[in-house]
Amino acid sequence: MPTREQMEQNRFIRPFAHRVLRSELWRFTRRSVPRGVALGIAAGIIIPLGQIFVAALLALPFRANVPVAAVTTFITNPATIPFVWWFANWLGSSLLRVDQNTYIAPVSTAMQSTEFDRFLEWLTGETLVTAFGLVTLASVCASLGYLLSSWFWRWWVARKRLRVIRLRRERLEKARKAEAE
Template identity: 60%
Template sequence: MPGWIRKNMPQREEVARNRWLRPVAHRVLRSELWRFTRRSVPRGVALGVVVGILVPVAQTIVAAFLALPFRANVPVAAVTTFLTNPLTTPPLWVAAYYLGSWMLKFDSMTPDTEVTRQAHGWISDWLAWLLSNAAPATVTGLVTLALVCAVIGYFLSALGWRIWIARKWRRRQHCRTCRSH
């Protein structure tokens, strides 16, 4: 897994060459956005999760842009957007629909409302879907899942960072005691 992350993590030079990011490259390439710190990494994870779930296209570019105001780690935010991929997106959307339906209590409403019946007669299928219960339920579920997963990701990455640093300190302390004996 670390090899895959290292291989797919965007490099500063790649971002500098990207034609879409070139106008703001001087801001995106600031060194503090590429440094791995205890604050920037969890922000990057949370931002990447939100963008990965809520933004359907150009997720990496959107995550890089949003890393600026949130002072999040750009590579971590970009890689975390890969949480959603062709294998994970369909189950995520189905779960979002059921969560949103449960939250909006659509199961207690009648599914065949006058607005829906009229929409099927003269509006395209897309607009009919938007007027049905599916669109609001899916959007509500996606936003809820994005926020919950971002909070969980933030705290798990902060905890992981803390454990990693504690192990480094213990290993360093152990090496000091071994050298003194």
């Protein structure tokens, strides 16, 4: 990861560095991390190319953690994307109750009845079904990611706080024992 100074000197970032390099976008807080997780998951599932750039760009107006948003997009990669798209197609067709014989009316009335036209009708129908499934899947997964990362963040901070409290009690008990002796 480049340093802040290196990013300020980058000629592509320099014109809008004052917005991109705000410290609140790079700090790990209980609000920015779950937002970054949700944006990264949504961008990773919906956008086929350039997910990191889009997630980092969306992190600016949503005040999400930029590194978390960028890293979370890696849930989809060349190994997982065929499964994600297959599941999105299945989810979209299940939610819309569309089978392969259903044609989209404007496309089917506008085209001739050739094999290529039938293929385009099928492809257009499947593309819309898959897109609906991708948006649904991204919404559900981003919401779950937000909730789980928020819960994990609170658990992690509470665990650290309990550890500090326990150490303070132990020190206090040792100090009391030393005074008593």
